[in-house]
Amino acid sequence: MFELFVMGESLSEAYHKALVILHENNDELPCPDYDTRQKEASVTFVATNPFAEPMISRLFIGDPRSLEQYCQEMLDGILDFEVGLGNWDYTYHQRMESQIPWVIQELTRNPESRRAAISIRSDDDQTTGSPACLQHLQYFIRNDALHCKVLFRSNDATKASFMNAFALVMLQKRIADALSMPVGSYTHRANSYHVYERDYDMFDGYVRRIKAGGELAYHYVGDWEEQMEDAKAEISKMVQELIARSAE
Numbered sequence: 001m002f003e004l005f006v007m008g009e010s011l012s013e014a015y016h017k018a019l020v021i022l023h024e025n026n027d028e029l030p031c032p033d034y035d036t037r038q039k040e041a042s043v044t045f046v047a048t049n050p051f052a053e054p055m056i057s058r059l060f061i062g063d064p065r066s067l068e069q070y071c072q073e074m075l076d077g078i079l080d081f082e083v084g085l086g087n088w089d090y091t092y093h094q095r096m097e098s099q100i101p102w103v104i105q106e107l108t109r110n111p112e113s114r115r116a117a118i119s120i121r122s123d124d125d126q127t128t129g130s131p132a133c134l135q136h137l138q139y140f141i142r143n144d145a146l147h148c149k150v151l152f153r154s155n156d157a158t159k160a161s162f163m164n165a166f167a168l169v170m171l172q173k174r175i176a177d178a179l180s181m182p183v184g185s186y187t188h189r190a191n192s193y194h195v196y197e198r199d200y201d202m203f204d205g206y207v208r209r210i211k212a213g214g215e216l217a218y219h220y221v222g223d224w225e226e227q228m229e230d231a232k233a234e235i236s237k238m239v240q241e242l243i244a245r246s247a248e
Contacts, residue, residue, distance in 0.1 A: 001027060001040075001041065001042060002025045002026060002027065002041035002042065003041070003042050004018075004021045004022065004025055004041050004042065004043045004044070004193075005043075005044045005045075005046075006018055006020075006021050006043075006044075006045050006046070007045070007046045007047075007048060008045070008046070008047055008048070009047070009048050009049050009052045010047060010049065010050065010051075010052035010053065010054065010055055010217070011047045011050040011051075011052075011055050011057075011162075011165060011166065011169060011186065012054060012055055012056060012057040012162075012216065012217035013047070013052075013217075014045040014046060014047040014050075014186075014188075015045060015047075015057050015059075015161065015162050015165065016057065016059070016210045016216060017045060018043050018045035018157070018161070018188075018193070019059070019157060019158070019203070019206055019207055019210060020207055020210055020211070021041075021043065022039070022041050022043055022157055022193055022195070023039075023203065023204075023207040025041055026039040026040055026041045026195075027039070027040055027041065028040075031194075031196065034196070036196050036197045036198065037196075037197040038194045038195060038196050038197065039194060039195045039200070039203070040192050040193065040194040040195075041193055041194075042189075042190070042191050042192070042193065043157075043189075043190050043193035044187065044188065044189045044190075045187075045188050046185055046186070046187045046188070047165075047169075047185065047186045047188075048185050049185070050165075050169045050172075050183065050185070050186040051169070051173075051183060051220070053219045053220065053221065054217035054218055054219045054220075055217065055218075055219065055220040055221075055224075056166075056217055056218040056219070056220050056223075056224050057162050057216065057217055058215065058216050058217055058218060059158075059162070059206045059209070059210075059216065060162045060163065060166075061158075061159060062163060064224050064227035064228045064230075064231055065227075065228075065231035065234065065235065066163075067163060067166060067224070067228060068228035068229075068231045068232065068235060069231070069235050070163050070166075070167055071166070071167045071170050071228075072235060073091065073092075073093065074091075074092050074093055074096075074167045074168075074171065075093065075167065075170060075171055075174065076093065077091060077093035077094060077097060078235070078239050079091060079239070079242075080093060080094050081242075081243060081246065085246055089124065089128045089130055090122070090124070090128075090132070092120065092132070092134055095120050095122065095132070096118055096120065096137075096171075099118045099119070100118070100171075100175065103116045103117075103118060103139055103175060104175060104178045104179060107139060107141055107146075107175075107179055108179065111141040112141070113140075113141075114140070116138065116139040116140070117136065117137065117138040117139075118136070118137040118138070119135075119136055120132050120134045120135050120136060120137070121135050121136070131153075132153075133152050133153060133154045133155060133160075134150065134151075134152055134164070135151045135152060135153050136150065136151040137149070137150045137151075137168070137171075138150075139172070139175060140184075141179070141181065142184065143184070144181065144182070145176075145181060145182045145183065145184030145185075146172060146175060146176040146179060146181055146182070146183060146184050147184035147185045147186075147187070148168065148169070148171075148172040148184075148185075148186050148187065149187040149189070150168055150186075150187065150188055150189065151189045151190075151191070152164070152188075152189065152190040152191065152192075152193075153190075153191055153192065154190070154191070154192045154194070155190035155192065155193050155194070156194065156195070156196070157190075157193050157194060157195050157203070158195050158199050158202055158203050158206065159199065161188070161190065161193070164188075165186065165188050168186070168188075169183070169186050172186060
């Protein structure tokens with residue numbers, strides 16, 4: 001199994017390098033749980049300054065609204081009610097929320113701590129059909145900045161990993177703000193960084209675009225940040241409608 005490592009300054013640069021190195025070094029093997037095949041390697045990508053511009057990959061398949069909604073799902077739990085309705089087994093927010101205040105407390109107590117970790121995995125994952133992909137987050141204060149390291153057991157390279165990383169960087173910033181310090185590096189580790197067979201053509205196209213150069217990312221500040229802010233009212237309305245329908 002390939003063990004791969006790349007670094008970039010911005011989040012988009014690190015993500016693009018991860019796609020290229022996976023494309024060049026992978027094993028193709030069956031994925032019987034989903035009745036398909038996949039290209040796979042273990043990949044770690046590091047963004048040394050995740051908010052460096054341009055931050056938003058143009059290879060991200062969503063739009064500002066979908067990215068804002070996903071961030072709200074993970075950071076604020078706007079769809080946690082789906083668990084109570086029996087539609088979902090869990091949300092990441094549900095599993096993280098009680099641990100975040102402790103992380104802040106621990107890093108306040110001891111800025112050199114190695115204990116500021118959040119565990120996502122649950123015993124329920126042994127029986128559910130949708131076990132958590134995200135497993136672990138850990139935060140370090142080093143060189144007067146807050147660094148974040150995350151571990152995924154499984155991560156879809158073309159359709160999920162940029163969105164996952166962006167939301168986790170936003171969580172990193174929320175914790176850094178609570179500690180009154182800047183955001184440091186973001187490290188994203190996926191033991192199975194993969195592309196499903198149905199997405200091979202997309203994957204090939206992404207890598208061709210990266211190797212060809214040109215504009216591959218949007219600015220967050222002054223562009224996507226504003227569009228994501230504009231989407232908040234629509235997202236709030238959608239959530240209220242979902243809650244109202246569930247109560248009928």
